[in-house]
Amino acid sequence: MELLSIGAFARATRLSHKALRVYDERGILTPARVDPDSGYRFYRRDQLERARLIAWLRRLGMPLARIAEVCAKDPRDAADDVAAYWRGVQADTAARGDIASLLIEHLSRRDESMTATSITVRTAALADQGKVRESNQDAAYAGEQLLAVADGFGANPGERLASAVALEALASLDVEPGSGELLDALESIVSEAEAAVQAHAGTDRTGSGTTLTALLWSGNRVGLVHIGDCRVYVLHGGHLAQLTHDHTVVQSLVDEGKISQDEVASHPERSTLFKALTGAQESSAQPELRILDCDPGDRFLLCSDGLHTVVEAQAIRECLASSPSPEQAVRALVDLANEAGGPDNVVCAVADIANP
Numbered sequence: 524m525e526l527l528s529i530g531a532f533a534r535a536t537r538l539s540h541k542a543l544r545v546y547d548e549r550g551i552l553t554p555a556r557v558d559p560d561s562g563y564r565f566y567r568r569d570q571l572e573r574a575r576l577i578a579w580l581r582r583l584g585m586p587l588a589r590i591a592e593v594c595a596k597d598p599r600d601a602a603d604d605v606a607a608y609w610r611g612v613q614a615d616t617a618a619r620g621d622i623a624s625l626l627i628e629h630l631s632r633r634d635e636s637m638t639a640t641s642i643t644v645r646t647a648a649l650a651d652q653g654k655v656r657e658s659n660q661d662a663a664y665a666g667e668q669l670l671a672v673a674d675g676f677g678a679n680p681g682e683r684l685a686s687a688v689a690l691e692a693l694a695s696l697d698v699e700p701g702s703g704e705l706l707d708a709l710e711s712i713v714s715e716a717e718a719a720v721q722a723h724a725g726t727d728r729t730g731s732g733t734t735l736t737a738l739l740w741s742g743n744r745v746g747l748v749h750i751g752d753c754r755v756y757v758l759h760g761g762h763l764a765q766l767t768h769d770h771t772v773v774q775s776l777v778d779e780g781k782i783s784q785d786e787v788a789s790h791p792e793r794s795t796l797f798k799a800l801t802g803a804q805e806s807s808a809q810p811e812l813r814i815l816d817c818d819p820g821d822r823f824l825l826c827s828d829g830l831h832t833v834v835e836a837q838a839i840r841e842c843l844a845s846s847p848s849p850e851q852a853v854r855a856l857v858d859l860a861n862e863a864g865g866p867d868n869v870v871c872a873v874a875d876i877a878n879p
């Protein structure tokens with residue numbers, strides 16, 4: 524059989540001599556023959572296909588160890604492997620993108636925060652079992668600087684709830700972070716809550732977990748941490764804006780254009796989460812993190828899906844706009860959810876921003 528010299532093989536595959544030497548050493552592409560005297564490598568013509576696949580996988584950025592695995596598989600399994608690799612790259616890139624936007628927000632507001640006027644925060648929260656469920660796994664924390672809600676799942680009757688466990692772990696973080704410490708404080712909220720949920724789950728409650736959505740004020744800025752399908756809204760100048768994105772399977776289908784917003788309510792996977800704090804030890808949920816300015820007169824709402832799946836945004840806006848105090852607002856919102864059938868637990872937490 525006619526063998527190709529390394530030069531001819533390199534030209535045909537657009538791989539360098541050096542690359543071919545490395546692939547040989549790593550066992551990914553072994554030459555058909557190595558001349559014992561000169562050390563020259565020779566390749567068979569039918570090795571071109573594998574060499575070209577390796578070249579394309581390198582262009583994709585795949586590490587050599589992973590390329591070795593792909594090359595060892597038949598084409599159908601290799602295709603699945605490439606798809607899985609790419610999903611991982613995309614998830615990783617999205618997580619880095621979030622960190623980049625957070626840093627951009629943080630750095631571009633640094634000068635302003637030095638001279639920022641301070642504000643006061645007044646909070647209230649209310650959790651309710653609703654009309655259908657037999658227990659309440661929704662929980663809230665309403666403190667001086669910190670406001671949080673959590674929608675737990677997977678607890679057996681009588682057990683402590685992952686949602687309550689997560690929020691209890693946050694009580695020690697209810698202090699105003701110093702200038703420049705807000706980002707680290709947001710990170711701590713996630714790590715403390717996740718550690719508490721994992722410790723609580725141990726090895727026999729790994730199916731339990733919770734969502735977590737929290738706001739932490741520092742000066743006139745507020746940091747937002749979000750994992751799951753609770754939501755944050757802000758009423759600013761009479762307009763209601765939703766600040767979070769639901770981490771549900773259906774919402775990602777909407778984002779990808781596969782289903783319409785109108786189909787969400789009737790979708791069987793309406794409440795299936797793709798992000799949560801769970802008891803699984805290896806899990807590490809990438810939270811949504813944001814830093815926002817707030818102004819006196821702003822009213823923030825954190826609520827579980829027990830409210831936003833049954834009460835329209837317009838009704839939420841009217842209720843927030845017409846309730847005199849945070850206490851009255853959370854009571855009125857919980858009543859709205861129950862008047863709409865109360866099919867789920869519901870928790871609402873409200874913060875009013877005012878001049879000192």
Ligand code: MN
Pocket residue numbers: 674827828829867868
């Ligand atoms: Mn719920």
